[in-house]
Amino acid sequence: MELLDPAKQKRVFPDEMYEKLNGFVDDLDIDPADPRKKGNLIQVLRKGQQIFGYLPRELQEYVAVRLGIHHAEVSGVVSFYNFFTTTPKGEFTISVCMGTACYVNGADKILSQFERILGIKSGEVTEDRKFSIDSLRCVGACSLAPVVTINDKVYGRVAPQDVEKIIEDCLVQEEA
Amino acid sequence: MEKIKTYQELTETHDKVKSLLDPRILLDRYQGKKREILVCGDTGCQASDSQKIVTRLNELILANNLEDTVSAKITGCFGFCEKGPIVKVFPDDVFYTQVTPEDADAIVENHIINNRVIQRLLFVHPETNQRIVPEKEIPFYQKQKRVALRNCGLIDPDNIYEYIANDGYMALGKVLNDMQSQDVINEIKAAGLRGRGGGGFPTGLKWEGALKNESDEKFIICNADEGDPGAFMDRSIMEGDPHSVLEAMTIAGYAIQSNKGYIYIRAEYPSCIARLKKAITQGEEIGFLGDNILGSGFDFTIELKYGAGAFICGEETALIHSIEGRRGEPTTKPPFPSDSGLWGKPTCVNNVETYANVCPIINKGADWYAGIGTETSKGTKVFALAGQINNTGLVEVPMGITLQEIVYDIGGGIQDNRRFKAVQTGGPSGGCITRANLETPIDYDSLAAIGSMMGSGGMIVLSEKDCIVNIAKFYLEFTVEESCGKCTPCRVGNKRLLEILEKITQGRGTMEDIETLKTLSEIIKDTSLCGLGQTTPNPVLSTLKYFEDEYITHVRDRKCPAGVCQKLITYEIVAEKCKGCTACSRLCPVGCISGAVKEAHVIDQELCIKCGVCFDKCKFTAIIRN
Numbered sequence: 169m170e171l172l173d174p175a176k177q178k179r180v181f182p183d184e185m186y187e188k189l190n191g192f193v194d195d196l197d198i199d200p201a202d203p204r205k206k207g208n209l210i211q212v213l214r215k216g217q218q219i220f221g222y223l224p225r226e227l228q229e230y231v232a233v234r235l236g237i238h239h240a241e242v243s244g245v246v247s248f249y250n251f252f253t254t255t256p257k258g259e260f261t262i263s264v265c266m267g268t269a270c271y272v273n274g275a276d277k278i279l280s281q282f283e284r285i286l287g288i289k290s291g292e293v294t295e296d297r298k299f300s301i302d303s304l305r306c307v308g309a310c311s312l313a314p315v316v317t318i319n320d321k322v323y324g325r326v327a328p329q330d331v332e333k334i335i336e337d338c339l340v341q342e343e344a
Numbered sequence: 345m346e347k348i349k350t351y352q353e354l355t356e357t358h359d360k361v362k363s364l365l366d367p368r369i370l371l372d373r374y375q376g377k378k379r380e381i382l383v384c385g386d387t388g389c390q391a392s393d394s395q396k397i398v399t400r401l402n403e404l405i406l407a408n409n410l411e412d413t414v415s416a417k418i419t420g421c422f423g424f425c426e427k428g429p430i431v432k433v434f435p436d437d438v439f440y441t442q443v444t445p446e447d448a449d450a451i452v453e454n455h456i457i458n459n460r461v462i463q464r465l466l467f468v469h470p471e472t473n474q475r476i477v478p479e480k481e482i483p484f485y486q487k488q489k490r491v492a493l494r495n496c497g498l499i500d501p502d503n504i505y506e507y508i509a510n511d512g513y514m515a516l517g518k519v520l521n522d523m524q525s526q527d528v529i530n531e532i533k534a535a536g537l538r539g540r541g542g543g544g545f546p547t548g549l550k551w552e553g554a555l556k557n558e559s560d561e562k563f564i565i566c567n568a569d570e571g572d573p574g575a576f577m578d579r580s581i582m583e584g585d586p587h588s589v590l591e592a593m594t595i596a597g598y599a600i601q602s603n604k605g606y607i608y609i610r611a612e613y614p615s616c617i618a619r620l621k622k623a624i625t626q627g628e629e630i631g632f633l634g635d636n637i638l639g640s641g642f643d644f645t646i647e648l649k650y651g652a653g654a655f656i657c658g659e660e661t662a663l664i665h666s667i668e669g670r671r672g673e674p675t676t677k678p679p680f681p682s683d684s685g686l687w688g689k690p691t692c693v694n695n696v697e698t699y700a701n702v703c704p705i706i707n708k709g710a711d712w713y714a715g716i717g718t719e720t721s722k723g724t725k726v727f728a729l730a731g732q733i734n735n736t737g738l739v740e741v742p743m744g745i746t747l748q749e750i751v752y753d754i755g756g757g758i759q760d761n762r763r764f765k766a767v768q769t770g771g772p773s774g775g776c777i778t779r780a781n782l783e784t785p786i787d788y789d790s791l792a793a794i795g796s797m798m799g800s801g802g803m804i805v806l807s808e809k810d811c812i813v814n815i816a817k818f819y820l821e822f823t824v825e826e827s828c829g830k831c832t833p834c835r836v837g838n839k840r841l842l843e844i845l846e847k848i849t850q851g852r853g854t855m856e857d858i859e860t861l862k863t864l865s866e867i868i869k870d871t872s873l874c875g876l877g878q879t880t881p882n883p884v885l886s887t888l889k890y891f892e893d894e895y896i897t898h899v900r901d902r903k904c905p906a907g908v909c910q911k912l913i914t915y916e917i918v919a920e921k922c923k924g925c926t927a928c929s930r931l932c933p934v935g936c937i938s939g940a941v942k943e944a945h946v947i948d949q950e951l952c953i954k955c956g957v958c959f960d961k962c963k964f965t966a967i968i969r970n
């Protein structure tokens with residue numbers, strides 16, 4: 169498959185986002201004829217998700233064309249790995265650790281408490297796109313179980329009755 | 345950073361920087377004037393603001409013009425995460441626990457300036473109630489032996505010279521200068537090193553296989569996917585001592601004659617990734633990575649590859665497919681990666697902790713290493729202790745130590761003096777070890793003999809508060825989510841197992857279900873394609889073997905003895921005992937407890953989510969669980 173000119177592709181996001189991704193791909197210096205070029209795919213998708221927040225179909229196609237890989241292969245990879253998401257996340261991504269150490273310390277109760285207060289299920293985002301909830305497996309801070317991470321911040325030894333306060337903290341942070 | 349171009353230059357640098365660690369190693373024999381404050385910068389302690397502690401310490405050092413007499417820096421995990429953040433002062437050898445950023449002021453003012461140890465930050469011995477000053481007198485450390493973790497909590501991981509000061513890169517120098525590939529392999533074989541990623545395969549043999557395979561290209565891979573949830577040994581090693589992994593990979597490259605290494609690391613470990621990146625750049629700048637390393641003519645480079653949240657990618661063939669940019673589905677072995685791995689070339693995949701043992705073996709000799717451990721399991725093993733144990737954290741012990749010693753002597757026993765129930769090792773592939781087997785020595789073969797496994801090092805301690813059926817269900821949920829779906833026994837069979845476990849925990853199980861669990865588990869084990877499906881029924885089989893009674897109670901009496909399974913329990917307030925203190929109603933996260941002050945409270949059963957907060961908090965034991 170030939171490398172299409174990325175400039176001619178359908179764009180649904182602001183241009184500067186594509187420029188960032190293009191810059192990243194350019195730096196990888198991929199030889200279109202290299203049979204091993206696919207080894208860069210996961211890295212490019214990670215970057216894409218970092219820039220765009222998620223990987224909708226349009227973006228997957230964009231990446232496929234940009235790397236000269238079949239779209240079916242790109243979507244096969246996106247659907248295989250838990251890290252990749254095809255739906256947008258909230259401004260605050262709440263990740264409740266459901267690793268073993270956290271689970272035996274009651275992480276399931278923390279998760280359902282977040283779900284109840286925000287009125288969404290794990291894997292969903294609130295209507296105003298402020299919060300989304302996910303569960304993940306072990307961030308490696310098991311001595312602080314149960315652990316919740318919100319964006320980059322780690323909350324340790326969380327109790328069900330702390331959840332409301334944590335959500336309020338996010339809202340205060342947003343106003344500040 | 346000045347390039348080190350020969351072995352000679354390396355030994356000169358080593359001699360020059362060796363004294364860097366004097367205050368930390370010599371302790372009371374240290375003659376110099378300089379003091380050092382080391383703060384744990386591992387992910388766990390960072391979550392408790394340890395970075396702020398260092399920042400504050402440095403501000404105070406500057407403000408008090410103390411730069412010439414004291415410095416403060418980050419180091420890797422001390423292991424005692426339960427009491428983190430940990431701060432150590434050298435050469436005084438004072439071990440402070442649960443330090444906050446505000447305590448930095450006291451440390452500088454009282455300890456550094458006025459030479460007074462801060463009593464309230466010392467560890468309190470749980471039995472004698474005495475405050476303990478040096479690390480070595482804390483029971484947690486007494487039975488440990490640090491080989492893989494030798495630099496964690498000792499050096500600044502971002503400073504390559506501190507790594508060199510503790511014999512870093514000396515093993516690489518020795519290998520490149522004095523040894524042939526086969527010599528290196530012989531040494532590793534003689535040491536008896538076995539893979540720490542779970543399988544326990546002899547590392548030297550694996551390398552030998554890859555060396556014998558002629559090829560224009562070969563690859564070295566470090567498996568840093570650390571999929572077992574509740575385990576963080578590999579992360580701590582890479583965060584606290586990244587160069588030890590890079591150096592060992594380079595040695596492995598020389599041993600099998602490969603020039604390219606990959607580290608496959610989980611996306612969930614951002615600070616670890618940053619550390620490794622920095623270490624690789626330093627290695628390249630100084631000349632330990634790249635072309636013609638130390639003038640030997642040997643070239644080696646290392647690149648990071650990222651996982652994307654799939655447990656199965658820890659399996660080596662799946663991992664290789666993932667690096668190739670494909671779906672991480674495993675393939676049958678043979679061919680083994682050492683015959684046909686990445687891009688079809690001979691490839692050696694080893695675990696992080698396996699690599700962390702390589703340099704000490706080269707430096708101190710195979711005999712020294714083989715002197716630690718048991719007949720068939722040499723050396724040490726790092727475990728991540730978690731669950732209902734007093735001292736959660738990272739421990740490194742000689743193989744052959746008993747579980748009793750780990751749980752009670754090192755781990756300090758079970759939280760709140762509850763009864764020990766079991767330890768789960770080997771994560772979703774493993775099994776449990778019960779009270780009856782507490783005296784079993786920890787080594788590959790003894791653990792396998794009692795239906796558990798060494799695993800990669802996760803050790804989850806369970807107490808009477810944990811429901812064993814619920815634990816089995818937890819692992820099966822994990823498995824069902826993580827099965828790659830390629831083969832039917834694993835994809836469908838595990839799902840059936842989970843459905844049955846759900847039935848049982850909801851009080852809808854039958855005695856027949858228990859039999860089905862057993863037969864189905866055996867079928868899945870026998871017919872699945874890869875190591876995931878072949879082992880994931882283990883938690884079910886092992887809990888059934890030791891705790892069948894508890895399954896039966898769920899089925900026959902519709903009761904959960906541990907009081908965990910939500911469908912099988914209710915919380916009620918005994919009106920006669922309730923003092924109306926309102927403690928429960930204030931804490932109830934759903935606000936379903938009502939009642940006026942000093943009057944008996946009631947729980948609205950419709951709304952109650954059975955979180956147990958009220959039960960734990962009532963001081964008058966007025967709340968009962970049925």
Ligand SMILES: Cc1cc2nc3c(=O)[nH]c(=O)nc-3n(C[C@H](O)[C@H](O)[C@H](O)COP(=O)(O)O)c2cc1C
Pocket residue numbers: 538539540541542543544545547567568569570571572655656657658659660661693694695696698800874875876
């Ligand atoms: C389902 C599954 C998951 C695995 N996960 C890991 C892992 O997270 N880390 C690891 O080092 N090895 C893991 N392994 C083992 C690897 O396949 C491989 O044996 C190991 O990386 C070899 O290194 P070692 O000999 O140094 O242990 C896993 C195996 C299976 C079957």
Ligand code: SF4
Pocket residue numbers: 656674826827828829830831832834835872873874875876877878
């Ligand atoms: S056993 Fe499970 S994980 Fe392994 S190949 Fe089969 S479906 Fe995939």
Ligand code: SF4
Pocket residue numbers: 915931932933934935936937947951952953954955956957958959
């Ligand atoms: S168990 Fe939890 S939800 Fe139920 S009454 Fe007690 S505190 Fe409230």
Ligand code: FES
Pocket residue numbers: 265266267268269270271305306307308309310311313314315573574575
């Ligand atoms: S299990 Fe939650 S941080 Fe490890």
